[in-house]
Amino acid sequence: MKRLIPLFLLLALSLKVSAQQPVNSDQAEFMFKLEKAKSLRSRGAALTIGGGVLLGVGIIVGLNSSETTTYNNNTVTQQSSTGNLALAELSFIAGNACLGVGIPLWIIGSNRVKNLDRQQRVSISVSPAVNGLTLRCRF
Numbered sequence: 001m002k003r004l005i006p007l008f009l010l011l012a013l014s015l016k017v018s019a020q021q022p023v024n025s026d027q028a029e030f031m032f033k034l035e036k037a038k039s040l041r042s043r044g045a046a047l048t049i050g051g052g053v054l055l056g057v058g059i060i061v062g063l064n065s066s067e068t069t070t071y072n073n074n075t076v077t078q079q080s081s082t083g084n085l086a087l088a089e090l091s092f093i094a095g096n097a098c099l100g101v102g103i104p105l106w107i108i109g110s111n112r113v114k115n116l117d118r119q120q121r122v123s124i125s126v127s128p129a130v131n132g133l134t135l136r137c138r139f
Contacts, residue, residue, distance in 0.1 A: 041109025048099060051095045055091070062088035062092065
């Protein structure tokens, strides 16, 4: 029993110390916003790069494909195609959609990260003024 008393005392003190630590909710909120902005930026970059690849695939496959239609007395008698025109059209449309969504997400995420980094910085500047010096603190 005598060995357990110091253990319980140590446990009680450690719980009390951890319970008295202040929680900085502003810092936690800032970190949450920063992670969300970085996630938005990286998703926008991924969509933009993927959209560019899909657009390129659509253009290349479309240029290497051809479709031939044979008419006989103003009616279609035969259609033949080489390559995969459906893949070209689908890749082209999906690439444009990914680019259309990815570029704005990338820009918005980058601007949010830049603004949040600017808010976090502390700057002190001294500049000459008419009657002396100006001290400016920004935090």
